[in-house]
Amino acid sequence: MGRVSVERHRREVEALVGAALTARGSERVALADALDRVLAVDLVAPVDLPGFRSSQMDGYAVRAADVAGAASASPVVLPVVAEIPAGPGVPAVLAARTAARIMTGAVVPEGSDAVVPVEDTDAARFGGRSTSAARGTLGNQVGVLVPRAVGEFVRDVGTDVRAGDLVLPAGTLLGPQHLAAAASCGVPGLDVLAPVRVAVVSTGTEVVEPKQVAATGQVYDANLTGLSAAARRAGAVVTLAERTGDDPAELSAVLERAAAEADLVLTSGGVSQGAYEVVKDTLGEGVTFRSVAMQPGGPQGFGTVHGTPVLTFPGNPVSAQVSFVVFARDVLERAAGRPPRDEEDRRTVEVIDSPPGKRQMLRGRTGPDGSVRVVGGAGSHLVATMASADVLVEVPEGVGHLEAGEQVRVVRL
Amino acid sequence: MGRVSVERHRREVEALVGAALTARGSERVALADALDRVLAVDLVAPVDLPGFRSSQMDGYAVRAADVAGAASASPVVLPVVAEIPAGPGVPAVLAARTAARIMTGAVVPEGSDAVVPVEDTDAARFGGRSTSAARGTLGNQVGVLVPRAVGEFVRDVGTDVRAGDLVLPAGTLLGPQHLAAAASCGVPGLDVLAPVRVAVVSTGTEVVEPKQVAATGQVYDANLTGLSAAARRAGAVVTLAERTGDDPAELSAVLERAAAEADLVLTSGGVSQGAYEVVKDTLGEGVTFRSVAMQPGGPQGFGTVHGTPVLTFPGNPVSAQVSFVVFARDVLERAAGRPPRDEEDRRTVEVIDSPPGKRQMLRGRTGPDGSVRVVGGAGSHLVATMASADVLVEVPEGVGHLEAGEQVRVVRL
Structure with a gap:
């Protein structure tokens, strides 16, 4: 020995x-049980995200060409022919020289290739809220004050991920952002390491x-x-x-x-x-x-x-x-998939003596200025005293004496 | 608004x-359920620790005065009159010019005021393990090779904590060392914040x-x-x-x-x-x-x-x-009693443009060299992309443009 x-x-x-x-091995768990677990196999997106063209703003779906000449002084006035809330359903094709009132996240109709935010229209004075027969509501007109390029304020299919893209690599320690990503792909559970x-x-x-x-x-x-x-x-x-x-x-x-x-x-x-x-x-x-x-x-x-x-x-x-x-x-x-701990060196506030030939692991407490002091002595029975320690202070095998102010390696508890 | x-x-x-x-409010939980909870009230030691004089080593309980003249060349030879294992029970008083074989953690008998570690005796060659009629075992003799001062290798009553001492202040985020300290005081449960x-x-x-x-x-x-x-x-x-x-x-x-x-x-x-x-x-x-x-x-x-x-x-x-x-x-x-997060600044690896007047919180990924790059764009629908981020990159309200290599504040996800 x-x-x-x-x-x-x-x-x-x-x-x-x-x-x-x-x-x-691994096991399958529901997303709600997967926090802080380690992903066992790559998660690949099963679908495109977004899965359909959607509006990035509350505003009006238009054809960009129709509003190319819009300006504050000379609005392009279009009839509001549809109102498209967020939610399931495929809206009708948007005809040229018309606008559809559209909400954030709603399906952009075929025929439309841009969304004009409500604040860039003369409906903005109503705060975009429903009022009877108001400017910009269904059956009335809206004046577009700013031109918008093709694709503006439209989230295109697959611009977040494409079906088949890697979303989460195996080995990921699953945090909120990873679970939210899995959920957004429609994945209800994950294979995690036992x-x-x-x-x-x-x-x-x-x-x-x-x-x-x-x-x-x-x-x-x-x-x-x-x-x-x-x-x-x-x-x-x-x-x-x-x-x-x-x-x-x-x-x-x-x-x-x-x-x-x-x-x-x-x-x-x-x-x-x-x-x-x-x-x-x-x-x-x-x-x-x-x-x-x-x-x-x-x-x-x-x-x-x-x-x-x-x-x-x-x-x-x-x-x-x-x-x-x-x-x-x-x-x-x-x-458990945790990242490796950083090595930390700290200044001692006191002289430390240590028996030669052994690595001494003293209990220490770090102060507000980042220096460390030893709590209790070397005794391995000082377990109540150890409660006031937040680090172990490592005195290497070859070191018998450290002056106050010298650097020591510490290991976080 | x-x-x-x-x-x-x-x-x-x-x-x-x-x-x-x-x-x-607070609630009482068993120690096994108290990890990562926050202590609601100060924990004060209900007992002295150690609660009795105990041996710090496997060795021999003696009277220090009896071995004051011990040396390798001229051992002080004492009869081994008792064997004291760790465990409950009060050993007999140790008579002068005798030794009791004693194990780590065992009760040091009245009359004894020092423990001689086994390696400082001529029983060391037996490795301290029981062998029949061997040197240093009960009924035989032991030769002490090194003098020991009064109190050496004896853990005195209350040297860890005294009854009434503060062991854990209210607000402590309970980790292994805190729960071990509570257990060592005989406290089976703690009042923690709900x-x-x-x-x-x-x-x-x-x-x-x-x-x-x-x-x-x-x-x-x-x-x-x-x-x-x-x-x-x-x-x-x-x-x-x-x-x-x-x-x-x-x-x-x-x-x-x-x-x-x-x-x-x-x-x-x-x-x-x-x-x-x-x-x-x-x-x-x-x-x-x-x-x-x-x-x-x-x-x-x-x-x-x-x-x-x-x-x-x-x-x-x-x-x-x-x-x-x-x-x-x-x-x-x-x-939840967690320590405040450190503020972190990182170097960007790229130019970042940001709309004026708003604080932009981009998603970023830190590289092995500590620099940070933005993942995905500004779009708030890029939730799958966000899974590859480990920080938010904060572009302040007044800043519209950052050069590659500039410092930015990051917030850990």
Whole structure:
């Protein structure tokens, strides 16, 4: 059990877990359920959009040639022979030297090749609203004050997309604009990747559920809550979340169900150097236990249980959360279609000392000026204190001392 | 109906909506359901953490004074008189000149004031694992190779938090580290703000559900899908999502239910200058309709319906989405405890021309080098094209022309 670097452990974990997550299937969901899911296959437009010539404005459908000489001083006066609201139905062909009152989104009649907005006519003084026998309404006349070129204010067929065009590539993390695009194509549902299913198993006889009263020697379990929330934040669903004692038979039974119900199993506790290390004792074959040059979170294991990838994190709650962020989060977020996180460097406001040979992952809080200060100490039991942190502060393996004002890499929580 | 600035409309909308959302109540949820919710009241630690003196390492509980002279060359040899696993129970008092084998997290016995890690003893060669009658196990001896000061590797009571300390301030957007902290304090549930409830009503006789077959003159509705998804992305829950035609009585009935079931009502369509503007015709009193100097998304309305704030967006799907981002998103995200978005400026890769006097909100896509290009044109019907955008590109009111390479403000979608 030699000590390996953070990079090597991460690389090996990501290779193992990434391969398993890539192989998962897809499912069809309604648009209303597709937000934040990842599109599994390209969405190609089944229809042209717009599907018919439509008016871009409230105004008058005309023949452009008829109004070529229009001006404020000498309006072209046309009879209003039709009124075309938005909605289904095919209007009659527009005859030369006539106009049809038309609403935004309505079908532009055959024969018409331009729309004159209402504000470019002498009907504008009525605000375009229906009044009996008013200028510009059906059966009356309208004066066109501005010439319009062929095609003006007409949305032509297929100018948004053509049937067969790619609308959404596979891998798209579906946001409002993507779902609106699918809806506009008449697509009621999408094939999305099955969510990554994560099982969380928290071990330890000393660990009790937060709702029980803790006796001396017992601690409230923060890992089931913390790791489940972290997995969900990374886009996964948690299909099993159970707490076990230090009995290998009990843990074995839970792990068998966990492996069956999840794409990735996370455990906490039972992996260090003590006499009672239930995870180590239970997950002998198929899992590599090692010491990673990181603090907190040194004792790590990775492998498979009943064919499902498993990561075994240490039981101290700060160690478990740091382990998740460093080793599991990126691969889960990638599988969930999330964009990679930007690397961030910040100025420290204080001197930081760090043990040599290990990557120290301190908890930090960024200030309004963008600098970062360490909250709490290095202790992996400072879980309540960690609540005031918004970043992990990374002190590299080779660095034992940082002056105030030096740059450090931070990882957002 | 004068034209008002984007800033003024936004300010007035946010004042109206913000006040209504601030007044909403709270509810108690289990930790497992509290992710991404907003804490309604301060969480104060009900107990000390740690609640008992516990060992920070696998090793040996000793009296520091007994091992003060320890060295590799001259170990202090002590009998191992007890073995203390993690878990409930109070160990016997440790007598002077004895050691107790102790696991990480176990109760440090009275009488002991330091823990010697196993690697600082001659039991280290056994890896600390149980072997019969081995060095360092119960009933045998252990040689301590390194002196340890009083308190070393002992986690003292209350060093994480003291009972009564503030753990999580009201207003915290609950993430994994906050929920883990609450769990570690033995708190099984939290009081969180009730989610903001949004109702979405999409109007227009031309608008049909994406699963129907569209006739000429009909368009698939993108707004129910797009606005619902946008509201959910902003942290709200959508309690009503309905489509209505152009019948004021039908719309009135839907709005009455929407107002009863939501904290904010969003409508699309029926607000411009045409003859049939169902939202304008229905929501006469209590709603101000106006033209905002923005393109797309000029025709806007805001006010209350049956006492609930309502925002009326135009019906073109691009206009509706832009309206949501510009006028509704920030106030909803703030109510959901989200941090404010950073303002971003990007270089354009092309010349942009814009009509004077209006703020143009173009759809843009950021490239790998951070520059932005406009996708599609200005048309508010280009909803499928909008799917390839990741930002809105803001061309200010006073700017009619931008050269390639100039800086523009962008708003993330």
